[in-house]
Structures are given as C-alpha cells and as structure tokens.
Amino acid sequence: MLKFPYGLRNFYDLITENYFYVDRTRHIRVIEDFGRELIFLRPRRFGKSLLLSMLENYYDIAKAEEFERLFGHLAIGKNPTPKHNQYFVMTWDFSAVSPEGDVREIRQALHYYVNKRIQEFAHYYQAWLPFEISIEPTDAQASFQSLLTAVKLSPYRLYLLIDEYDNFANELMMAHQQGSQSRYQALLSGTGAVKALFKAIKTAASGNGLERTFVTGVSPVVLSDMSSGYNVAEHIYLRREFNDLCGFLDAEIEKALTQIAFECDFSSEKVQQALQIMRTFYDGYRFSKPAKEFVYNPILALYFLKNFQQDCQFPEQLLDNNLAMDKGKLTYISDLPYGKDVIVQALNENPPLSLKQLASGFGVEDMLNSVKDTQFMVSLLYYFGILTLNGENEWKEMLFKVPNLVIRKLYVDKLKDLFLPEKLEQNQAQLLARQFYKTGDLQPICDFMEQHYFKAFDNRDYQQANELTIKTAFLTVLFDDTFYIMDSETELDRRYADLTMILRPEQRQSNLKNVVLEFKYVKLGKADLTGEKIREMNQDEIKAIPLVQQNFKEAKTQLLDYEKRLNRKYENTLQLLMISVVALGFERVVWENVLTEN
Numbered sequence: 001m002l003k004f005p006y007g008l009r010n011f012y013d014l015i016t017e018n019y020f021y022v023d024r025t026r027h028i029r030v031i032e033d034f035g036r037e038l039i040f041l042r043p044r045r046f047g048k049s050l051l052l053s054m055l056e057n058y059y060d061i062a063k064a065e066e067f068e069r070l071f072g073h074l075a076i077g078k079n080p081t082p083k084h085n086q087y088f089v090m091t092w093d094f095s096a097v098s099p100e101g102d103v104r105e106i107r108q109a110l111h112y113y114v115n116k117r118i119q120e121f122a123h124y125y126q127a128w129l130p131f132e133i134s135i136e137p138t139d140a141q142a143s144f145q146s147l148l149t150a151v152k153l154s155p156y157r158l159y160l161l162i163d164e165y166d167n168f169a170n171e172l173m174m175a176h177q178q179g180s181q182s183r184y185q186a187l188l189s190g191t192g193a194v195k196a197l198f199k200a201i202k203t204a205a206s207g208n209g210l211e212r213t214f215v216t217g218v219s220p221v222v223l224s225d226m227s228s229g230y231n232v233a234e235h236i237y238l239r240r241e242f243n244d245l246c247g248f249l250d251a252e253i254e255k256a257l258t259q260i261a262f263e264c265d266f267s268s269e270k271v272q273q274a275l276q277i278m279r280t281f282y283d284g285y286r287f288s289k290p291a292k293e294f295v296y297n298p299i300l301a302l303y304f305l306k307n308f309q310q311d312c313q314f315p316e317q318l319l320d321n322n323l324a325m326d327k328g329k330l331t332y333i334s335d336l337p338y339g340k341d342v343i344v345q346a347l348n349e350n351p352p353l354s355l356k357q358l359a360s361g362f363g364v365e366d367m368l369n370s371v372k373d374t375q376f377m378v379s380l381l382y383y384f385g386i387l388t389l390n391g392e393n394e395w396k397e398m399l400f401k402v403p404n405l406v407i408r409k410l411y412v413d414k415l416k417d418l419f420l421p422e423k424l425e426q427n428q429a430q431l432l433a434r435q436f437y438k439t440g441d442l443q444p445i446c447d448f449m450e451q452h453y454f455k456a457f458d459n460r461d462y463q464q465a466n467e468l469t470i471k472t473a474f475l476t477v478l479f480d481d482t483f484y485i486m487d488s489e490t491e492l493d494r495r496y497a498d499l500t501m502i503l504r505p506e507q508r509q510s511n512l513k514n515v516v517l518e519f520k521y522v523k524l525g526k527a528d529l530t531g532e533k534i535r536e537m538n539q540d541e542i543k544a545i546p547l548v549q550q551n552f553k554e555a556k557t558q559l560l561d562y563e564k565r566l567n568r569k570y571e572n573t574l575q576l577l578m579i580s581v582v583a584l585g586f587e588r589v590v591w592e593n594v595l596t597e598n
Contacts, residue, residue, distance in 0.1 A: 002259055004306040006299070011053035012063075015070050020305075022252050022298075024051070025076035027245050028058055032081055034236060037205055037213045039165075040245070041220065041237040042287070043385025044326070045299040047246035048216040052091060052161045055214060059087040059159050061128060087159040087212070088128070088151055090121050095164035099171040106168075107193040114140035114197070118147050130154055141200045148209035157211035160201065166217035168194060194222075198230035205232070219383035223361035235360070243288040247295030253278055256305055264312035273505035274314065278304055280485050281318045284403035286389045297385070300406060314506050316482055319406050326407075329384045330414040336372045340418060346387060346402055347411045347475070348468050348488055350496075353378050353387065354397040386410065405481055408488075412479045415472065419456040428452075429477045437483065437512045440577045446589040449473060454586040467521040470583040471498050474517065483507050497562045502574065513577045516566065518558050520551035524585040534587045542590050548582050552592055555580030559594045 005019040014021055031038065042048050057063055057070055064085035071077030071084075097113045099106060115135055122133040130153045136142040151158050204210035215233060236242050254275055261271045282300045286293075300319075307315040333339040346353055359379035378400055381387040390401040402408050420426050429452075432444045453473050457465070471488065479486055484501045501515040524531060527547045534542070542548060559578040566576060578594040 004302050006302040006306045009049040011057045023074050025074040028076045035234045037233040039215045039233045039235050042246050047298040056089045060089045089159045091161040093163040094167040099168050110193050111140040115143050118143045148204050151209040159212040162215040165215050166222045169221040202230050220361040240288040240290045243291035244295050248301050260309045281405045327410050342377045353400040356397050412476050416476045433478050440513045442591045449589050467519045471519040514574045515577045517579045518555040520582045522584050531587050551582045556594050
C-alpha cells in the first residue's frame with residue numbers, strides 16, 4: 001500500500017520509511033555540472049525543502065555508509081557522481097527566523113538561528129573536525145568564520161544549502177505594517193544583518209572553505225538590494241533542464257492513481273476520472289519558456305492522492321487550506337494602481353497577459369515606492385505561482401495564464417471580496433447560485449447583479465466596460481469548485497466559450513445542470529437609452545429592443561456551435577443548458593435559455 005508523504009520534507013525519512021517518492025535524483029548531476037553557487041526559485045509549498053534535503057543526504061560525508069540504502073534504487077544511485085558523500089553539509093532555513101519586532105530583535109533572532117545551526121553542525125561533524133568551533137553569541141558571522149577555519153583544515157569542504165532566502169522580504173513587504181520599509185532597509189541595505197551574512201558567504205566561497213551553495217526562495221525580491229552582497233550566484237530557475245525539478249509530471253500522477261485504483265478495487269475509468277480532475281485543478285505550471293511539459297503542484301497533488309487513497313473517493317474540498325494564504329499575494333496586487341485590472345485580465349485571459357521579459361529582481365524601493373507597471377505585477381504573480389508561462393505570441397513575448405482551477409478560485413475569491421465586500425451579500429450570492437445549479441433559472445442572479453454587484457463598479461469601470469466585465473461578475477457569483485469544473489474562455493476546437501460549468505465526473509449523476517453561458521454587452525448610448533429610462537422598463541420591453549434582440553441572436557448562434565463541440569468532447573454524455581445573457585450598461589441584465597432539439 002502506498003504511503004503518501006503529504007507535508008513530509010525529510011528525504012531520509014521519506015526513503016527509509018518507504019513513502020511514495022517521484023525520483024528527481026537524475027537532476028543532481030545536472031545541478032553539480034551547472035555551477036557551484038546557484039539560486040532556484042519556485043512558489044511556496046512546491047517541494048523546495050525536500051529538494052534541499054535530497055541534496056543534503058546525497059553529499060553528506062556522515063551518510064556515506066547509507067548511500068546504497070538511500071540512493072541505490074534511484075537514478076543517481078545507479079550512476080553516481082564522484083562527489084557523493086564528499087562534503088560537510090549545513091542547511092539554513094530563513095523561514096524559521098521570525099521577522100517580527102524591531103531591527104535589533106530581528107538581527108538578534110537571525111544571529112541566534114545561525115549560531116544554533118552552527119552548534120548543531122559542530123556536534124554532528126565533531127569526529128571529522130580538527131578542533132572545536134567557537135560560537136560568538138551575538139555575532140553569527142564570527143561563528144561562521146570559526147566554522148570555515150575548521151573546515152579548511154580538514155580534507156573536506158562545505159556545501160551550504162539555504163531555504164527561503166527571501167522570507168524576510170516576503171513577510172515584511174506583504175505585511176503593510178508601519179516601519180516595514182525601515183526594518184527591511186536596515187536588514188538588507190549597507191551593513192544590514194542579512195546582507196552582511198551573504199557577503200560572508202560570498203567571501204567564504206572564494207577559496208575559504210565553502211565550495212558549493214544552493215539557494216532557494218519564492219521570488220527575486222531581495223536580489224536587487226543585496227546584489228553587491230551576493231552577486232555571484234547563477235539563476236537556474238528559468239532553465240528548461242530544471243522545469244520539473246520540483247513538481248510531478250502527468251505520467252507520474254497516472255501511475256500513482258492506477259495503484260490507488262488497484263487498492264480500492266476501482267476500474268480504469270475511475271483512474272481517468274481522477275486524472276481529469278487532477279489535471280484541471282493541480283496541473284498547468286510551466287517555469288521555463290522552452291519547456292514542453294506542464295507540472296503539477298506537488299503538495300496539492302499529494303493532498304488529493306492521500307485523501308483519495310484513505311477514503312476511496314475524491315476529496316470534496318480540492319483547495320488545500322495551506323495554499324489559501326496565497327490569496328494575500330493577490331490582495332497586494334489588487335491594492336496597486338491598475339492591479340485590479342491585471343487580476344481581471346489574468347482571470348479572463350482575453351487578451352492574455354504578456355511580457356517581453358520577466359523582472360529578474362526588484363528591491364524595497366520597487367515594492368514600496370516605485371510605480372508598479374505590468375512587468376512588475378505579472379512577474380510577481382509568476383514567481384508566486386499565481387500565473388504561469390503559456391507559450392509566446394507573434395512578437396516573441398511570453399504569454400501567461402492562470403495555471404489551474406485551484407488558483408482560478410483564488411482570483412475569483414479576491415474579486416468577490418472587492419466587489420461584494422459584505423459577508424451578507426456573499427452569502428446571499430452563494431444561495432442564489434446553488435438555486436441556479438438546480439433550477440437553471442438565472443433571473444434571481446440577474447436581479448442580484450442589478451441591485452448589489454453593479455453598484456460596486458466605479459466610473460472608470462463603467463467607461464471601460466464590455467462583455468468581459470459582465471462575464472467576470474457572473475463568474476465570481478457562480479463559481480463553485482465542489483461541484484463544477486468552471487472555465488472562462490474555454491477552448492473548444494479553436495473556438496472560445498465565454499463560461500462553461502461542467503459537473504465534476506463524480507457529480508454527474510446529480511440533478512445539477514451542466515451550463516454554457518454566452519455574454520453580450522450593450523452600451524446605453526448605442527441603444528439610444530438613458531439609465532433612468534432603462535430602469536423603468538420591464539423584462540419583455542428590454543428584450544424587445546432591436547439591439548438586444550440582435551445580441552441574443554448572435555449569442556444563440558455561438559451557443560449552438562459550442563454545444564456541438566462540447567458534445568464531441570464529452571461523447572454526448574452531457575445534457576447541456578445553454579444561456580445567453582445581455583447586459584445594458586450596468587443598469588439591467590436580461591437572459592434567455594437557448595432550447596435545442598436535444
């Protein structure tokens with residue numbers, strides 16, 4: 001029976017206790033050959049800590065006798081490099097250092113943490129070290145220098161692994177707390193504690209005992225500020241060779257699902273259903289422009305696999321709560337000028353967000369004071385894993401998309417908070433949406449839009465409004481990933497449906513509706529109407545307006561075409577409800593159920 005290591009970051013325990021492990025050891029040789037000082041970025045909870053633990057166990061001289069047990073059955077064990085088990089290894093995890101308090105307290109916490117790690121190092125390697133390392137309680141750099149002196153007098157060299165190097169920046173910058181800027185600058189500017197520590201690492205790597213360094217983090221937010229402190233490391237996070245260094249591939253997920261199906265006595269059809277759900281909700285990450293394959297978020301995938309195995313059914317809640325905190329990153333972006341527009345465009349992908357080049361580093365001034373352009377916001381969303389690469393356009397610009405439905409939910413929830421800030425309104429919207437899933441009657445939701453949702457739009461929203469604005473409003477109200485696979489701009493044989501709501505495979509025996517919606521927007525000026533006049537008209541009078549009739553006709557033609565394409569895709573297994581929606585400004589919304597012979 002498979003044991004899924006959800007939340008387990010210790011490679012040694014994972015291997016020796018026979019947990020499920022997707023072999024990434026083949027990358028060790030590539031990492032080793034690529035350079036001695038490397039920086040690798042990936043979104044939070046994407047397996048970076050386990051990667052470092054793998055490297056630690058591979059290079060640790062103290063684990064030489066266990067090499068065969070740990071790596072013998074893996075790719076690197078069958079063809080190891082000469083450097084395996086040839087280093088002292090020390091790991092620093094900056095997420096373990098609290099950014100709370102004033103500068104003095106943070107500096108003290110940092111020195112305390114590094115000293116503690118050095119003490120543990122000295123105890124662990126005491127049999128290999130020529131003399132006792134001296135610990136300076138208030139000066140971790142002096143302690144580190146003592147460690148390096150001991151290492152230099154031994155036959156071995158040090159491999160330093162640093163996890164969450166940007167933790168201070170992420171915590172301080174996202175907190176919006178008073179004094180964040182001064183604390184950040186004190187830590188990373190001039191002789192700041194963090195910058196000074198990285199200067200010591202840079203010096204140590206110049207023939208002073210430190211031979212290799214591998215640094216992980218989420219974003220390059222710190223790199224600009226500490227460039228002079230640590231400007232020698234190579235950035236490998238955009239390299240094609242490392243696209244799947246963290247994360248699972250499709251074939252690896254299917255293999256695990258097949259084993260679970262065997263344990264639960266399921267058919268191969270159940271495997272394909274589970275695979276479809278996991279692709280939709282967890283796949284879709286691409287971190288390198290030339291890379292061909294998308295990868296799954298490993299933590300979310302393990303969350304699903306573990307629950308699927310334990311209960312022999314798909315988990316109802318597909319968003320692991322540990323990922324829900326990424327919503328705060330969207331809050332940071334939405335609070336920036338035009339940040340809401342970027343979020344809406346990312347959600348709709350019409351047109352897709354594009355950049356000529358990702359921002360490779362931005363410091364405290366960029367984060368707090370500079371004008372935030374599209375490059376800044378899109379780059380940050382990419383590094384946070386809330387956008388991912390999706391090919392390029394005719395101008396050779398990188399295109400971006402929301403990677404999967406779990407992340408799409410974060411966007412939807414953020415927009416719902418922006419446009420329906422009152423909890424009472426959100427609860428009312430949810431109740432109306434659930435009624436619609438069962439009845440197919442969209443009128444109560446149209447009434448809700450007129451009375452509540454559209455009132456949150458400002459004048460700039462009105463001036464720039466189009467059918468995407470209306471579609472986004474309905475998407476945020478109708479979105480439900482417990483029952484539906486919901487997609488905006490769904491590709492159907494090179495045509496794009498505005499919004500599809502297809503029941504998840506395990507929900508298709510319910511009495512809920514599969515829905516396709518097409519949205520149209522009519523400016524009041526084009527209809528030769530005023531807001532006051534349109535508010536006085538009833539539904540039938542609005543539907544009789546020639547311009548409204550024309551839009552309904554166009555929507556029906558499109559929906560009938562989408563129906564054919566969806567029936568081909570799902571082999572005529574879906575009974576589809578097709579609805580056209582026409583909005584007149586932000587004043588009124590009317591709808592029609594498009595009936596077919598089926």
